[in-house]
Amino acid sequence: MIxxxxxxxxxxxxxxxxxxxxxxxxxxxxxxxxxxxxxxxxLVIGAFLLWxxxxxxxxxxxxxxxxxxxxxxxxxxxxFGAVIERTVFRPLIGQSAFTIFMAGIALLILLRGLAQLIxxxxxxxxxxxxxxxxxxxGPFLINTGLLIGAIFTIVLAQALHLFFTRARLGLRxxxxxxxxxxxxxxxxxxxxxxxxxxxTATVLAATAAVVLLSGSILSLEVAVIGFKALPIALLGGLExxxxxxxxxxxxxxxxxLASMYLDxxxxxxxxxxxxxxxxxxxxxxRPYGLFGWRRIxxx
Amino acid sequence: MVRSFRCRAIGSLFLFWINGDLTMLTLxxxxxxxxxxxxxxxxxxxxxxxxxxxxxxxxxGAGKTTTLKAISALxxxxxxxxxxGRITFEDRDITHADPTTIVKSGIVQVxxxxxxxxxxxxLQNLMVGAHLRKDRAGVREDLEKVYHYFPALPNLLHRTAGxxxxxxxxxxxxxxxxxxxPKLLILDEPSMGLAPNLSQQLFRTIEQIKREEGLTVLxxxxxxxSAIAQCDYGYIMEGGRIVLHGSRNELTSNQxxxxxxxxxxxxxxxxxxxxxxxxxxxxxxxx
Numbered sequence: 001m002i003x004x005x006x007x008x009x010x011x012x013x014x015x016x017x018x019x020x021x022x023x024x025x026x027x028x029x030x031x032x033x034x035x036x037x038x039x040x041x042x043l044v045i046g047a048f049l050l051w052x053x054x055x056x057x058x059x060x061x062x063x064x065x066x067x068x069x070x071x072x073x074x075x076x077x078x079x080f081g082a083v084i085e086r087t088v089f090r091p092l093i094g095q096s097a098f099t100i101f102m103a104g105i106a107l108l109i110l111l112r113g114l115a116q117l118i119x120x121x122x123x124x125x126x127x128x129x130x131x132x133x134x135x136x137x138g139p140f141l142i143n144t145g146l147l148i149g150a151i152f153t154i155v156l157a158q159a160l161h162l163f164f165t166r167a168r169l170g171l172r173x174x175x176x177x178x179x180x181x182x183x184x185x186x187x188x189x190x191x192x193x194x195x196x197x198x199x200t201a202t203v204l205a206a207t208a209a210v211v212l213l214s215g216s217i218l219s220l221e222v223a224v225i226g227f228k229a230l231p232i233a234l235l236g237g238l239e240x241x242x243x244x245x246x247x248x249x250x251x252x253x254x255x256x257l258a259s260m261y262l263d264x265x266x267x268x269x270x271x272x273x274x275x276x277x278x279x280x281x282x283x284x285x286r287p288y289g290l291f292g293w294r295r296i297x298x299x
Numbered sequence: 300m301v302r303s304f305r306c307r308a309i310g311s312l313f314l315f316w317i318n319g320d321l322t323m324l325t326l327x328x329x330x331x332x333x334x335x336x337x338x339x340x341x342x343x344x345x346x347x348x349x350x351x352x353x354x355x356x357x358x359x360g361a362g363k364t365t366t367l368k369a370i371s372a373l374x375x376x377x378x379x380x381x382x383x384g385r386i387t388f389e390d391r392d393i394t395h396a397d398p399t400t401i402v403k404s405g406i407v408q409v410x411x412x413x414x415x416x417x418x419x420x421x422l423q424n425l426m427v428g429a430h431l432r433k434d435r436a437g438v439r440e441d442l443e444k445v446y447h448y449f450p451a452l453p454n455l456l457h458r459t460a461g462x463x464x465x466x467x468x469x470x471x472x473x474x475x476x477x478x479x480x481p482k483l484l485i486l487d488e489p490s491m492g493l494a495p496n497l498s499q500q501l502f503r504t505i506e507q508i509k510r511e512e513g514l515t516v517l518x519x520x521x522x523x524x525s526a527i528a529q530c531d532y533g534y535i536m537e538g539g540r541i542v543l544h545g546s547r548n549e550l551t552s553n554q555x556x557x558x559x560x561x562x563x564x565x566x567x568x569x570x571x572x573x574x575x576x577x578x579x580x581x582x583x584x585x586x
Contacts (some may be wrong), residue, residue, distance in 0.1 A: 171427045178416040181376050187402025187431055187479065239418070281441050293418045 007256040009179060014253015016150035017211050021229035022236060022244035023157060024204035027236045030164075030177035031197025034089060037206055040226020041111035042084070046206025047126060047213050047222065048119050049076045053129040064268045067130070073210075074203060081202025085195050093194075113219055128215035149211035154186035156204075157245045164241065173197060177239060231279035237292025247290060251275050317377060323515055324370065324406075329384035331374060331539075339365045339537045342384070347483065347532075351514040352444045352509055354526040356560055357536035363519040364411060366536070367485050370517075372398045388483070403431055404483035406540050409475075409521075409585060413468045417461030421452065424460050424471050428478030432481040438478070445474040448508055466497045477508070484508075490522050498522060502529055521559040527551060535560070551554040 021043060037044070050090045053069035053076075064072070088107050093099055102154060111225050131143035154297035175183040176193040183190055205226075232251050236243030255271045262270035307332045320462045324347040331340035364406050367373045369381050372393070388404060396404075403423050407428075416424050425445060428480040429438045446453050449470040455463065460471055469489055476484055483579065486505070490498035502525050509516050520526035527533055533550045550556050 075468045101423065142409065165423060168430050171423060172430050173422070175416055175420060175430075178418060179414060181373070182414040182416065184373055184376055184398045185408050185414070186427060186428075186475070187399045187407075189397070298558050 004260065006140050007260050008253055009142060009218040009256075010146070010258025012249055012250040013143065013146040013150045015232075015248040015250070015251070015255070016153045016245065017146065017208060017248075018229050018232055018237075018252065019245045019248025020149075020153045020211070021205060021225055022232035022248055023153075023160065023241055024201040024208065024242050025206065025230060025233035026031075026236070026238060026241055027160075027197050029147065029200040031173060032085075032089060032194045034100055035230070035233075035238070036107075036201070037101070038108035038111050038226070039201070039229070040223035041108055041115065042080070042202055043209045043225055044218075044220060044223045045080065045115055045244040046073070046077050046202065047209035047218055048115060049073045049080075049206070050127055050129075050210055051119075051124060051218060055124070059227060063224070070129075073206060077202045077206045078199050081199040082195060085198035086203070089198070090194070095208070100241065108260075111218060112223065121216050123219040126213035126216055126218035127210075129210050130214040132215050142290035143168075145211070145214050145261070149214075152207075152211065153248075154245065156207075157241050161241045169196070228275055231275040231282070234279050235282050235289055237289030239293045240289070243289060243291030251278060254278065313374050314543060321347045321359055323347050323388045323389060325385075326366070326370070327385045327387070329366075329369055330360075330382045331379055332382045333374075333377065333379040334579075339539050340369065340377070341534070343492075343536075343539070343541055345534055345541065347515060347517055350509075350513055350515055352506070352518060352529055353530040354518045354520060354533045355530040355536060356520065356526065356533060359419055361536040363538040364487055365539075366519070367408060367487050367519060370401075371406055371485060372401045373408070373410075375546065399431070401516075402479055405453050405480070406485065407476040407481035407483070408481045408485040409472045409487060409489065411487035413465060413467050413472060413492075414552035415463070417459070419460055420457050421460055421463070421471055422456040424475050424488050425452075425478050428475035431479065437480075441478055441480065445477050448477075448504055449474055465492055466494075466501070469493065473505070473508075477512075479512065483517060485517045487519045488521060490520065492526070499525065502526075507527070507545070515547070528554075 021039065024043075025035060025039055028034055028039075029060050050069065050073040053072045054065055054066065057064050057069070065229070084107065088103055089100070092103055129251075130148050132145060134141040134143050135147065135279070162175050172183070172188045173193050173196065175186060175188055176190050176197075183193070208225075209222070212225065232247045233244055233245075235251065236247030251274070255274050258274045259268075259271035282289060324345075326343055326345040329340050329343045330338065330449055331343075332338050343362070343366060345353075345366065346353070355366060357363050365374070365379065367488070368377070368379070370386060370393075372395075374380055380570065384394070385392060388406060391404065393401060393404065393406075416427060419427070425442060425473075426438075432438055448467055451467065452470055452474060455467060455471075460468065463471065473484075473486070473489070489501055493501065505516060505518075506529055508514055518526060518530070527547060527550055530550075532546055533544065534541050535556065536551075543550075543555065545553065551561070
């Protein structure tokens with residue numbers, strides 16, 4: 001019983017942090033109606049950037065204090081997000097979904113190659129930003145890093161939700177998410193809104209990378225997180241920030257249960273497969289997800 | 300060459316004649332081309348004076364919506380562009396301005412087809428209208444003003460806009476436009492798909508807003524009777540040109556307008572098809 005609860009807690013925490021990656025999908029989708037397949041690579045590059053400003057700088061003899069390194073990473077991610085939007089997706093505004101899908105795949109391969117070119121293929125230890133170890137809570141052990149990450153995700157999701165429903169800039173982004181022509185007629189710069197979406201999403205992905213990888217292994221393989229978060233974004237609904245959070249929780253717990261009860265029978269395959277099974281199920285039964293925007297049909 | 304020169308010369312003569320000191324918006328010899336080949340507007344001239352309600356009438360495809368989109372810089376989204384002529388608003392050239400500048404300078408358009416932001420609440424819809432404004436107190440005041448003109452809205456604030464009825468949506472749309480503090484409000488077929496009594500009520504409210512706020516209104520309507528009854532000045536478009544324009548009285552007394560737009564001519568006297576006037580312009584406009 002205690003084992004079960006422990007697994008559930010771990011699953012929920014990991015799921016919440018994956019929810020943060022899912023939110024980065026959601027933010028891009030709201031702005032530009034694009035599902036960025038390369039989001040996992042974006043996340044890895046975010047992590048590599050942080051590594052560069054901490055360990056990498058230390059290796060060449062420059063010691064950058066951690067807060068400054070974090071700020072530098074943030075700035076680099078803002079630039080990185082703006083460059084992707086500007087060079088790859090802005091020229092494709094108005095093109096068919098298929099074109100954009102292919103561009104996404106191209107970007108994925110390009111970024112993977114670029115990361116290998118710049119940082120090499122070897123695995124590194126990711127900078128430990130969050131405290132390691134675990135908190136003793138009665139019979140349970142809770143990973144401190146994950147706990148902080150999960151709480152951070154919840155706070156951030158709530159903040160983003162308020163931003164999109166109350167703030168002037170957020171409402172602009174919400175209007176762009178609804179309909180580009182209507183947004184234009186209200187004097188909203190759609191281009192600016194899309195650029196802001198990409199930048200926000202890139203920063204979110206990098207943040208998720210920092211939390212998820214803190215103190216563990218950093219390599220190009222980590223990009224698979226992107227594809228693990230995609231089912232979460234779909235389940236929550238591609239327009240809903242808080243939906244992504246709840247979906248992260250659901251998938252995290254489901255994965256924990258699967259790894260406990262199904263993995264022994266399936267030699268460890270079930271928990272890895274589960275998110276994608278959920279994804280296909282969602283696409284069949286409720287394509288707009290739990291809280292996504294259903295197209296309102298009026299008679 | 301000669302012909303285009305003549306057009307332009309007459310156009311500027313026209314402007315000279317019509318330009319009072321109260322002119323707010325002027326379209327001078329506007330050409331609009333879609334996709335680089337399809338010409339929709341041909342040398343269109345329109346003038347809107349301060350505090351007037353100006354109505355633009357015409358059949359489907361005459362170029363009314365295109366004219367409005369040319370003013371509010373929304374042609375780009377439809378691959379259209381103004382290829383000739385000048386649009387001035389309060390003595391500033393806005394021919395090639397971007398939509399943000401247009402809204403900032405005080406021109407706000409309500410698009411046709413009830414384009415509410417479907418998944419946002421009514422209150423959010425209204426607040427999006429004020430997104431360029433930084434004066435919180437003024438925004439709150441204007442919100443009260445919108446509630447004053449549309450007393451039904453305060454009860455709907457937290458409803459999802461996409462599930463409102465047509466009449467309620469139209470209130471949200473006009474309210475949202477008012478939140479942007481317009482000087483010139485452009486309405487594209489606000490009564491489309493509304494029940495007759497609702498559309499009458501809507502026209503009354505628009506007229507009330509215009510009167511109380513000193514707003515200038517440019518209106519495109521299919522419902523010619525109500526539109527002409529409310530307007531100060533009217534333009535009639537055909538095939539991308541203005542073919543007739545005049546004050547309310549001039550329009551209502553014009554035989555062609557009576558025949559084609561109001562349907563009130565001596566129909567009872569007709570005894571044979573030969574008497575039925577075919578759809579033909581009475582006089583050609585500066586062809």
